[in-house]
Amino acid sequence: MGGVFECKNCDRKLEILPITAKCDQCNSLLEYKMVIEDIRHLSLMDSFTFWRYNPFFPSITEKNRLNWKEGGTPLIHVKNLARNLAISNLFLKDETKNPTNSYSDRAASLILSYGLEKGYNSVVCASNGNSGASVAAYSARSPLTCKIIVPKKVAIGKLAQMHIFSENIFEYGESLDNAIIHSEDLSINEKLFQVTPEVNPIALEAQATIAYEIAEKFKEISQNDLILVPVGSGGLIWSLWRGFKTFYELNFINDLPRMVGIQAAGCAPVVKAYESELEVESLVNPSTNALELLVGNPYWGAEALSAIKESKGLAISVTDGEIIEAEKILARSEGIFAESASSATIAGVKKLLENGIIDESDRIICLITGSGLKEPYILKAISERPKIIGQKISTKLEILRILEVNESYGYKIWQDLGALKSIQSIYQHLSELESKELIIGEQIKNKRVFGITERGLQVLAALETLVDLL
Known part of the structure; x- marks a missing residue:
């Protein structure tokens, strides 16, 4: 289709994404803008999989599509958990069913496919968790070579996954923010295609498919639908909101849901901005054991806040203790072992109930982003x-x-x-x-x-x- 990459700062429009995945004029983040008229009369006829939404993506020929049966994940009506939480209309979008057990497989599939389409040979990705494992796995299935940059604070289970799929894993810095900066230097100096989801705008298009799938399954969406999303870099909740808005603009759905951002109490810059009605500011020395949420300087923080406000949603924080408790409740109620970031959404449901924010008529959808089998404390339990x-x-x-x-x-x-x-x-x-x-x-x-x-x-x-x- 005829979409372009548009700079968020200088409005420059690019038909091809630069190797750095940023604006080649001012080095700001880009966003992909599809031409709605090109897909207004689209009929989605393919099977319920990720590549069903190919018309919404930058143009990629079929031979370059890295299709590993990602996407098409279940949307589960969880009755046991709902009963435990004293609500009736609770659903989980279970992204643990993806090939490497996380939602990051969607972005890895699309970004690396785009890299192949444009003739790149090597990629670089900064990650403290799921995205590194996904990029390493999808690279292993392709002609691409990858270099993964991890900070010191990385979940050892996810690090093990990365090492399984690639030998090119390098440690740099204390935090994900440090690792991303280093990956940007490598992209320029070593001519590596930048595939870090926090930076590469194609990740937003990949993650928007989660919203498309939710909308297609429900068919009808309303303001009584609350979509609970863990917020780290902010890109995920922004992606989903853009996805719902795209379907609304195409008249595929007749209303929009409310977006609820969930952050860890020790690392909650978006929640702080929401509560203070100020702009999102970076944090000094943020802290949480939910490493996927440990992003003190969220790249898409302003957009995450915009999604929450525009949708008439809200942002709340939960403690690490509340996250762990929610993880146990989910596992023991539904047999789903979710990572800490995912379990934060369940903790969020409890907090919304306690504060009287959820009504009986509300339909709650929690995004389960990844599997708990990669969590550090699992290894600790084994050793103990x-x-x-x-x-x-x-x-x-x-x-x-x-x-x-x-x-x-x-x-x-x-x-x-x-x-x-x-x-x-x-x-x-x-x-x-x-x-x-x-x-x-x-x-x-x-x-x-x-x-x-x-x-x-x-x-x-x-x-x-x-x-x-x-």
């Missing part, structure tokens, strides 16, 4: 309970190692492990690994022979990497 958890993981790790080399059967695996455990326990481990689709069993004559799956190989690589990191 080695006899209960560590041994189980150790045995499963050894079984996966055996099956990586050759297919085998229970009795032989028991022998290979030195017959140190009961054969019954080995079969129990095999059953659990098979239920998680890490191995697959096949009956051959009188034996059940097991082999490792592709998913099992990924988990094995993750465990091996964690062993190295720890």
Whole structure:
């Protein structure tokens, strides 16, 4: 389609995104402006996947599209959690179902596809979590090479994911803000395409598809719909708001929802600006264990605030303690293990209820951005309970190692492990690994022979990497 990249500062319009992903005249952030008239009579006929929305994106030929079945994530009506929170109309948009278990896969898919379209060979991404893992994974599936810059404060589980997919992981600075600045220098000096979502405007278009999917599933949207979004850099909530507005302008929906931004109490520049009715200002020494929310200088902070105000929404903060409690409630009510940033939205629902802001008629949609299995305290729990958890993981790790080399059967695996455990326990481990689709069993004559799956190989690589990191 005929969209352009427009500078937020000097209004310069560019047909092609520069290698730095910023304005080539004043170095300010850009935004992609699609031509609404080009898609006004569009009929969305493809299957419910991310690339269904290709007409909304910068032009990318099909051969360059990195399609890994991202997007099309479930929108779940959670009755158990709603009952626990004493509300009836609660939904979760579950982005943990993406290929690397986070919403960042949408941006990685689109930005790297654009990079291929424009003939780039190498990319750089600054990240303290999900986006680094996504970019590394999607780069591994493409001809592109990537360089990932991480700050010292990075979740070790997410760092392990990055190391699995790429060997080019480099530490720089204390915070994500420091890492982004360094990635910008590398983009200029080493001619690397800048794919950091906080900087690259194509990320906004990718993330807007979350709003498109919500709108399509519900068909009708109203001011009684509250969309709760965790706010770090501010780009995510701004993306969703732009997405809803695009669908509204196209008459795909007849009203707009209210956007609710959730931040950690120790790092809440957007909430502070909302409450004080001032502009968003950067924070000195922000602090939170929810590292995806640890952005003291939000690149899209002004836009996040604009989305909240324009939608007649609100911004609230929750403590780290409230986030952890919400994480447990979500897991024990619905079996969904969400990362801290995601769980902040559940903590936000509780706070809105306590303050009497949510009505019974309101429909609440919480964005679950990523999986809790990458969280640092999971590793801490493992180290604090080695006899209960560590041994189980150790045995499963050894079984996966055996099956990586050759297919085998229970009795032989028991022998290979030195017959140190009961054969019954080995079969129990095999059953659990098979239920998680890490191995697959096949009956051959009188034996059940097991082999490792592709998913099992990924988990094995993750465990091996964690062993190295720890």
